[in-house]
Amino acid sequence: xxxxxxxxxxxxxxxxxxxxxxxxxxxxxxxxxxxxxxxxxxxxxxxxxxxxxxxxxxxxxxxxxxxxxxxxxxxxxxxxxxxxxxxxxxxxxxxxxxxxxxxxxxxxxxxxxxxxxxxxxxxxxxxxxxxxxxxxxxxxxxxxxxxxxxxxxxxxxxxxxxxxxxxxxxxxxxxxxxxxxxxxxxxxxxxxxxxxxxxxxxxxxxxxxxxxxxxx
Numbered sequence: 001x002x003x004x005x006x007x008x009x010x011x012x013x014x015x016x017x018x019x020x021x022x023x024x025x026x027x028x029x030x031x032x033x034x035x036x037x038x039x040x041x042x043x044x045x046x047x048x049x050x051x052x053x054x055x056x057x058x059x060x061x062x063x064x065x066x067x068x069x070x071x072x073x074x075x076x077x078x079x080x081x082x083x084x085x086x087x088x089x090x091x092x093x094x095x096x097x098x099x100x101x102x103x104x105x106x107x108x109x110x111x112x113x114x115x116x117x118x119x120x121x122x123x124x125x126x127x128x129x130x131x132x133x134x135x136x137x138x139x140x141x142x143x144x145x146x147x148x149x150x151x152x153x154x155x156x157x158x159x160x161x162x163x164x165x166x167x168x169x170x171x172x173x174x175x176x177x178x179x180x181x182x183x184x185x186x187x188x189x190x191x192x193x194x195x196x197x198x199x200x201x202x203x204x205x206x207x208x209x210x211x212x213x214x215x216x
Contacts, residue, residue, distance in 0.1 A: 005021050006028055006030065006050060007024045007028065007050070008021060009050070009052060009076040010050055011123075012120070012124060013120070015123060016117065016120060020117055023113075024105070024113060027105055027109045027113075028050075028103045029104045029105075030052070030102070030104075031103075031104065032099065032100070032101055033054075033096040033101075034099050035096050035097065035098050035099050037095070038095055038096075039094035039095060039096055040089075040092075040093070040094040042061075042089050042090050042092065043088070043089065045107075046080070046083045046086075046106075047083070047104045047105060047106055047110075048079075048080040048083075048105040048110050049078060049079050049080045049103070050077075050078045050102070050104075051073045051074065051076065051077050051100060051101075051102060051103075052075060052100075052101040052102065052103050053100065053101040054098050054099055054100025054101060055073070055074060055098045056073040056077075056095065056097060056100055056102070057069065057094070057095045057097050058072070058073060058079060058094055059095065059178070060091055060092050061091040061092075061093065062091075067093070068178055068179070069178035070092070070179075072097070081124055081127070081128050082128070084111060085111075141153060141181075142180075142181050147190075150180055150182070151187060151190045152190070154180060155167070155210075159210060165209055165211070166207065166208070166209045166210075167207070167209075167210070168206055168207045169208075172206065173187060173188065191208070198211070
């Protein structure tokens with residue numbers, strides 16, 4: 001067994017000195033969640049959740065009963081900072097997409113750390129702002145009325161984000177559809193149309209190369 005701490009996987013904690021990381025590790029609760037099981041559900045105890053290994057899907061349950069993908073968590077990702085300060089989780093579910101090792105920190109214990117470690121407070125603020133920007137981006141996609149335009153805007157943003165005309169979809173087709181508020185069939189049709197027009201070439205299941213002439 002190596003000496004790496006769970007908290008060392010998370011950018012939020014990486015700039016702290018080893019002694020502080022070890023103190024945080026003492027209040028971490030480790031759990032193994034099997035594929036398909038719920039990691040966290042609405043109205044559970046407020047906590048910060050860190051993914052040590054595996055893959056976890058974050059979904060928001062809408063008023064009409066549909067579940068929209070918010071993001072996917074991978075090793076080192078965390079969620080729950082908004083729940084630490086009294087925000088109630090009424091509609092967000094976390095589900096293990098594969099067997100996952102999860103680290104949990106109780107909200108009250110984490111708030112004490114924020115008082116004791118100013119550097120941690122700064123890092124939390126910085127990462128929270130980044131997450132808000134990501135959520136705002138998804139909300140923007142959902143305001144685009146025409147589904148094809150919504151998908152194309154998302155693809156163009158991936159080109160910019162990945163700094164290449166060869167892009168990899170971060171989610172599978174089903175989860176991409178959920179993220180964009182559409183269906184897998186619709187995304188497949190849009191992608192097929194782009195292939196037929198020779199605007200993209202499919203390299204693998206989720207990798208594509210775009211013509212450099214394609215415009216937003």
